[in-house]
Amino acid sequence: MRIGKKYLLYALVITSSFIAATVTTIDSYISSNYIKNAWAFGFSIFFIGFFTTLLLCIFLSISYNKKSLGSRFIDPSFKRLRFIKKKELKYHLIAGLMNATNTIGYCILISFVYDPSVLLSFSQIVIIYLLLIESFTEKNVPTLAEIQSSIIVTFGAILASISLQGEIDLQSLVIVFIIINPTWAFFSIYQRKLKMIRINGKLNDSINIRFWNVLFSFLFISIIILIWDVLFGSHNLIEGINASIDFFPWIFITMSTTFFAYVLFIRSLGLGSASVNNAIRSSSIIFALPFSLLLASYGLAPFSADPVMLLIKFIGMILIVLGIISFALTIVKAYIFINLKPGYTKKQVMKKIWDIPGVTHVTATAGKYDFIVKVSTRTLVKGYEKIIRKIDEIEEIKTYKWNSVLKDWENI
Amino acid sequence: MINAYILINMQPGNVDKAIKEMRKIENLAKISVVAGEYDIVVRAQVKNLEDLLGTTDKIQTIDGVMKTTTQIIEKEIAL
Numbered sequence: 205m206r207i208g209k210k211y212l213l214y215a216l217v218i219t220s221s222f223i224a225a226t227v228t229t230i231d232s233y234i235s236s237n238y239i240k241n242a243w244a245f246g247f248s249i250f251f252i253g254f255f256t257t258l259l260l261c262i263f264l265s266i267s268y269n270k271k272s273l274g275s276r277f278i279d280p281s282f283k284r285l286r287f288i289k290k291k292e293l294k295y296h297l298i299a300g301l302m303n304a305t306n307t308i309g310y311c312i313l314i315s316f317v318y319d320p321s322v323l324l325s326f327s328q329i330v331i332i333y334l335l336l337i338e339s340f341t342e343k344n345v346p347t348l349a350e351i352q353s354s355i356i357v358t359f360g361a362i363l364a365s366i367s368l369q370g371e372i373d374l375q376s377l378v379i380v381f382i383i384i385n386p387t388w389a390f391f392s393i394y395q396r397k398l399k400m401i402r403i404n405g406k407l408n409d410s411i412n413i414r415f416w417n418v419l420f421s422f423l424f425i426s427i428i429i430l431i432w433d434v435l436f437g438s439h440n441l442i443e444g445i446n447a448s449i450d451f452f453p454w455i456f457i458t459m460s461t462t463f464f465a466y467v468l469f470i471r472s473l474g475l476g477s478a479s480v481n482n483a484i485r486s487s488s489i490i491f492a493l494p495f496s497l498l499l500a501s502y503g504l505a506p507f508s509a510d511p512v513m514l515l516i517k518f519i520g521m522i523l524i525v526l527g528i529i530s531f532a533l534t535i536v537k538a539y540i541f542i543n544l545k546p547g548y549t550k551k552q553v554m555k556k557i558w559d560i561p562g563v564t565h566v567t568a569t570a571g572k573y574d575f576i577v578k579v580s581t582r583t584l585v586k587g588y589e590k591i592i593r594k595i596d597e598i599e600e601i602k603t604y605k606w607n608s609v610l611k612d613w614e615n616i
Numbered sequence: 617m618i619n620a621y622i623l624i625n626m627q628p629g630n631v632d633k634a635i636k637e638m639r640k641i642e643n644l645a646k647i648s649v650v651a652g653e654y655d656i657v658v659r660a661q662v663k664n665l666e667d668l669l670g671t672t673d674k675i676q677t678i679d680g681v682m683k684t685t686t687q688i689i690e691k692e693i694a695l
Contacts, residue, residue: 400694537648539650539652541623550691554691554693558693564694565692565693565694566693567621567687567692568691568692569687569688569689569690570687570688570690571685571686571687571688573687576687607654607657608650609648609650610648610649611648611649613635613648
């Protein structure tokens with residue numbers, strides 16, 4: 205079945221966000237009640253997470269009517285659990301390291317900030333990092349609209365992350381800005397790169413990507429904690445193993461739920477850039493509010509009925525949503541059909557076209573046109589200034605035709 | 617695996633119905649409604665040229681399709 209690409213992206217990301225809000229609430233409950241040592245909690249997440257993910261992947265590999273359960277219900281690209289390919293290795297190594305570091309930061313933060321709506325609001329600032337990184341990696345120079353939206357989201361996140369007692373914790377801000385958001389930004393970008401790789405002619409599947417990511421994250425977190433223990437004489441690794449055994453059911457619940465949040469998120473990364481995905485994902489803060497109230501009602505998270513504090517938090521959330529809407533909904537895509545002058549080869553021109561900012565696909569074709577190029581830009585003005593002017597400068601090009609995409613559907 | 621773009625010109629007023637029909641065809645990885653020289657651009661992924669012929673035949677039999685132009689992809693660079 206093909207559905208509108210944009211709607212599929214929203215459905216995947218918003219479902220993933222809802223699950224992520226649930227997971228954060230469960231994590232917050234575990235951290236405040238059972239595993240107080242953040243390092244031990246981080247280790248147990250991946251230790252138990254590895255076995256949980258393996259079991260889920262084996263279950264989803266079961267074939268029914270010639271199609272695996274995973275392919276039927278989660279990701280059509282999934283066939284069965286498979287070994288990693290050589291071309292995926294470097295991306296998995298980076299994504300694994302980033303996820304391990306991010307989880308340590310997250311566990312430290314959750315050990316003293318119990319309110320899920322605060323935790324998730326903090327994480328939305330990742331958009332700024334993603335915009336900066338994508339400026340380099342995806343040749344996407346931010347427009348004024350993108351910068352405005354990002355600033356709105358950031359201010360919204362800061363307001364929404366004020367605890368209901370009106371406190372802003374400096375230690376948490378440092379962890380958020382230096383560890384959690386940068387590592388999440390790189391993690392998203394490398395998960396997207398993995399999703400875009402073709403395996404046996406098909407797009408990579410999110411279930412295998414998640415499984416291998418958990419495995420590599422487990423290896424990296426074990427190494428990081430081991431080094432820390434050796435350097436500082438702590439016993440976090442042993443405590444992590446003990447916590448995994450003592451609180452197995454809780455971690456099993458959180459990691460099996462996390463599995464679905466991540467798999468849907470990785471799948472959505474194949475549909476839109478990491479920044480757009482994370483922009484939509486910030487809807488998780490709205491889902492987190494009822495969970496925060498739930499925890500507060502059990503006395504597990506701070507709560508204040510002060511209307512001013514509630515209003516500030518509410519304004520913050522509205523700003524985030526407004527920022528996201530203006531950010532995610534403004535993108536212009538187009539096909540450009542190009543013919544070359546006689547006497548020039550496609551090979552020498554292909555690289556020149558690829559170097560133009562905003563070009564996402566260059567295909568050399570046989571038929572009426574020599575190239576079909578796909579471009580993506582924030583505005584038509586930017587499309588003219590950054591793309592058309594550059595095409596005009598390529599002397600080998602004889603003619604080109606611009607066809608704006610009005611709507612598209614993708615089988616993914 | 618052969619990848620190709622099929623560029624389609626439509627009679628006015630038939631695009632919505634044609635899109636519905638195209639979404640039922642296997643081997644079409646992407647369907648885009650565009651404004652410009654063409655009305656619809658589809659990307660086909662087929663095993664061989666015979667399958668490509670089958671796919672273009674299916675598109676050409678859809679009501680309102682006036683003309684198709686097939687471009688076989690020789691090389692691709694993508695993000």
